[in-house]
Amino acid sequence: MDAAARDFAERVRDAAGRKHALRLRGGGTKDFYGGPLAGEALDVRVCAGIVDYEPTELVITARCGTPLAELEAALAQHQQMLAFEPPHFGAGATLGGCIAAGLSGPRRASAGAVRDFVLGVRILDGRGRDLAFGGQVMKNVAGYDLSRLIAGSLGTLGLILEASLKVLPRPAAELTLKLEMPEERAIETLNRWAGQPLPISASAWHDGDLAVRLSGAASAVHAAAENLDGERVDEAQAARFWSALREQTDSFFDGDAPLWRLSVRSHAPRIELPGAQLIEWGGALRWLRTRADAATVRAAASRAGGHATLFRGGDRSAGVFAPLPPESARLHRELKAAFDPAGILNPARLYPDF
């Protein structure tokens, strides 16, 4: 690891000296996501492996190139999991890419996002300095919380060498229900349920069908299932369903219509735009297959209290993430400059101007 870290640091310093962009890359499974890929690829996968995993600490520490699949398998051996259920989007997904992309899966609304589980990171900044923030303990307020800032920064602030994540036990029981429900009622119902002590761990609505996953102690899951009165889905079929949703292999994601991701207030009414819609996260996440122009989609998202990302396809020339208000944009540019003064780490991957 230290040889790899030294080698990376050397390359970063060299690139900074020449103002030569570097494109940090793990398995490349998220190449489709974010702005254009620019610069010379720096493959981080030589730096791999689980460094420390103590199930009773609920913490795992691993190097950036560790395949997510390997990490999840190690956790599964101890009946534990990454509770944010990260999408892999391909066989080669790595831990570094997972944190840099900051994407979370179906369990997000109930368990939290990637950033909620990041306890510490070791990074190389744009000067090639080897820095550690946070740590391996669950409560830590020494210094600014820079490790959570790294989550979702798409490699623009630093090369993640190693990360420590909080992990959770797998639920003892899990059960999926299907209900028929029109969209407006589904949104209302999901919000109402979320305000009750029900063990709902995931939800998805599409085209009149609502799927709800219950997770927890067997008694709680069965009691809730009685209550919610839906049709029980066969276990294997349910597992396939949630995985297809997370990995976007479900037929909703087929075809080449642009895929928009709208992160909104959970009880925002139906998004009035043409095209198919799929709702997750108890109403807080709306997937849209629409050819409506970016300005229209973004306006609809802000009316719903949130923002829109052009997730896959479409015209990406104007940037895929929602534009930032002026002061926030300044903070972003200057934070980027603080971490990477030469602007060489994944330039324009997050916003076109840095």
Add this chain to the structure above:
Amino acid sequence: MGEALPLENIDARIDAARQRDVARALRAFLPERCVLWREEETRPFECDGLTAYRRVPMVVALPETEEQVQRILKTCHAMEVPVVPRGAGTGLSGGALPPGDGVLLAMAKFMRVVRVDPLARVAVVQPGVRNAAISDVVAPFGLYYAPDPSSQIACSIGGNVAENSGGVHCLKYGLTVHNVLRVRGYTMAGEPVDFGAEALDAPGYDLLALMIGSEGLLAVATEITVKLLPKAQVARVVMASFDDVEKAGDAAAAIIAAGIIPAGLEMMDGAATHAVEQFVHAGYDLEAAAILLCESDGTAEEVEEEIARMERVLERAGATRMSVSRNEAERLKYWSGRKAAFPAVGRISPDYYCMDGTIPKKRLGEMLNFIASLEKKYGLRCPNVFHAGDGNLHPLILFDANDADQLHRTEEFAAEVLEKCIEVGGTITGEHGVGVEKINQMCTQFRPDELATFRAVKRVFDAKGLLNPGKAVPTLHRCAEYGRMHVRRSSPDRSALPHPELPRF
């Protein structure tokens, strides 16, 4: 303060001309009641919960509207006047220690619950709203705000955001950072910024996570949107005795290993148990070397199932006695001692110093033995209470501040404990913050490049370094000085903690 490093400006005399200029500039747009400068009015603000550090502020501003906050900041920015935000002043690390040459920005008048949205399960509140008041307001909807610091009847949500505060339920329900959706605030230059959103995420960098726990150094929070959770139907607690502290620590680990995340998992050692039993008479087992409190919450079925599993695990881990609360009154009785641990300890000793390190749970036994050896080395007692589920320790060093030598020994004792926390892979503060108190230990926990990065982040938000200067992140110069001293000290004199009515942990 013994031989602890002197703080910059701590004894600085107030510059009367400057005071007049600044007060006048603020009075130009603030009503008279909102600007205090006479010593009899500013003296009550001289310290927060860390009373060892006191400094009378040059001027206190008590704004009533967001526009006023913005104008105060703009005015101070233009005049190069330092500003220190203050919530309820319960902080335990001196984060709200006032500036002798600046303005203490007291957010106490921001007491309004702006909006509750029970369907979306969010509440929008002003920063001066007390933590417990949020749960009170939303209780009729069957909802509550989860993070519950023991100071919750007094501390403000603005202070919680600044410190990323935790509580006994944070193992299962998270810290402040996991339960706040959005913070609106102003930078030192008076520019409005939104951190986060009412949606589950916001575009760009996670500035919300950066703002939370930034100890009032990056921006002043003026409106906070918190997430609300449905109240569990039932909660019950198992109280288990152990004849050995290490066994109790192992039992806590065994609970987690069994796949259980308790709603609370707390431990008191024998010395702490004796102190609290005298105080609350809850019927604690005085034979025990350590007591574990392990809570389950959820639906009635779930709790019954989980309590049975907890009992099996604790039994196998060698519990010598166990009882389960049968009703809410009994549950509260079991918790009463743990919640009152600090005042209880305060009764058996003239003074005590509460520490706040976090360590990996597996090093607990080692840490407790180390603390026991320090008790002998320094001739001071040190009962322990801690959040066993997440390794956050609160050792309480008992001393008499009137005895200079005891004070000195307490400082050395505390410094050794903090350094040990770092050595075993933990941190110098789990929830109380660095403030002025642990600023020297920051030089041990972080390397120069890391501290330089913190300072660079600070400059992005506050180029002139005027917002809460001298806190949380040490200067290069300070670390050099500290390094030269060789001896590492902290500052344990908290003999006169305000809010004595509150449990302390």
